[in-house]
Amino acid sequence: MRITLDTDARTCVIEADGTAATHDIFSREAFAAVADQWVKLGWVQKYSYGFTWLGRPIIQLPDDMIRIQEAIFHIQPDIIIETGVAHGGSLIFYASIMEMIGKGQVIGIDIEIRPHNRTAIEAHPMMKRITLVEGSSTAPETVEAVRAMVGPEAKVMLILDSNHARDHVAAELEAYADLVTPGSCILSQDGVMQLVAGMPRTGDDWTDNNPITAVKAFLARHPEFELRQQKRPFDETLGTPDCSHHPVGWLWRKP
Numbered sequence: 001m002r003i004t005l006d007t008d009a010r011t012c013v014i015e016a017d018g019t020a021a022t023h024d025i026f027s028r029e030a031f032a033a034v035a036d037q038w039v040k041l042g043w044v045q046k047y048s049y050g051f052t053w054l055g056r057p058i059i060q061l062p063d064d065m066i067r068i069q070e071a072i073f074h075i076q077p078d079i080i081i082e083t084g085v086a087h088g089g090s091l092i093f094y095a096s097i098m099e100m101i102g103k104g105q106v107i108g109i110d111i112e113i114r115p116h117n118r119t120a121i122e123a124h125p126m127m128k129r130i131t132l133v134e135g136s137s138t139a140p141e142t143v144e145a146v147r148a149m150v151g152p153e154a155k156v157m158l159i160l161d162s163n164h165a166r167d168h169v170a171a172e173l174e175a176y177a178d179l180v181t182p183g184s185c186i187l188s189q190d191g192v193m194q195l196v197a198g199m200p201r202t203g204d205d206w207t208d209n210n211p212i213t214a215v216k217a218f219l220a221r222h223p224e225f226e227l228r229q230q231k232r233p234f235d236e237t238l239g240t241p242d243c244s245h246h247p248v249g250w251l252w253r254k255p
C-alpha cells in the first residue's frame with residue numbers, strides 16, 4: 001500500500017491492490033488511512049510504553065484506556081479479572097475507576113509479579129481494591145483460586161492481557177469466560193498483533209498466532225458471546241475510527 005499526502009494540493013492518494021483513489025486530505029478516508037498507519041508504526045515505536053496511571057506504568061494506548069473506562073462505567077462490575085499485571089498500572093487504572101464508582105474489586109493474575117512491582121502495587125492507595133494472584137493464568141490451581149474469589153451474584157468483567165499467543169488466549173477464554181455475567185464483556189487485548197505481522201518488533205508467526213485467531217475460534221463454540229464494539233456514549237466526531245490495539249477484542253455476553 002502507498003499513501004501519498006500532499007499538504008499543498010490537499011490530497012491523499014491511497015494506492016492498494018492495483019488501484020489508486022484520490023481523496024481530499026481533510027476527508028474521513030484520509031484520516032482513517034493515516035490513523036491505521038499511526039497505530040501500526042506506533043506499535044514498532046513502542047508508543048504505548050510511555051504512560052503511567054496514578055504513578056504506575058500502564059502499557060496501553062490512551063485511546064484504549066478511555067474505551068475501557070467507558071465499558072467499566074457502563075457495566076459497573078463488582079469484579080474485574082485481569083490476566084497480565086506487569087507494573088500494575090492497568091490494575092490501578094481499573095481500581096481507581098471502581099473507587100470513583102464506589103464499588104468493586106480487581107483480581108490481577110501474573111505468572112511473575114516482580115518484587116519491586118509487587119511492593120509498589122501493595123503500597124498504592126488503590127491496593128484496597130486489588131487482589132494479586134501469582135501463577136500462570138491457565139494453571140489449574142490459579143483458575144481454581146480465582147474462581148473461589150468470585151461470588152455467585154458478582155457482576156464480572158474479564159480482561160486478557162498476559163501471553164497473547166493463540167493457544168494461551170484460547171485456554172484463558174475457556175478457563176474464565178463462564179464467569180462473565182450476561183450483559184458484561186471480555187476484552188481480549190492486542191489483536192493488533194495480526195495487523196502488524198511482518199513489521200519490526202513482531203514474531204514470524206503472528207499472522208496466525210495471535211489473539212484474534214483465538215477469539216474467532218472461541219466465538220464459533222460460544223454463541224452466548226457476540227463480537228461488538230460498544231456504542232460510543234458520546235460521539236460528535238465526523239466518523240473517526242478507533243485507534244486501538246484491540247481489534248476483534250470486545251466479546252459481549254448476550255443478556
Ligand SMILES: C[S@@+](CC[C@H](N)C(=O)[O-])C[C@H]1O[C@@H](n2cnc3c(N)ncnc32)[C@H](O)[C@@H]1O
Binds near residue numbers: 060083109111138
Ligand atoms: C503486556 S504485560 C501486561 C500489561 C498490563 N496489563 C498493563 O496494561 O500495564 C503482560 C504480562 O503478562 C504476564 N504473563 C505472561 N505469561 C503469563 C501467563 N501464562 N499467565 C499470567 N501472566 C502471564 C507477563 O509476566 C507480563 O507481566
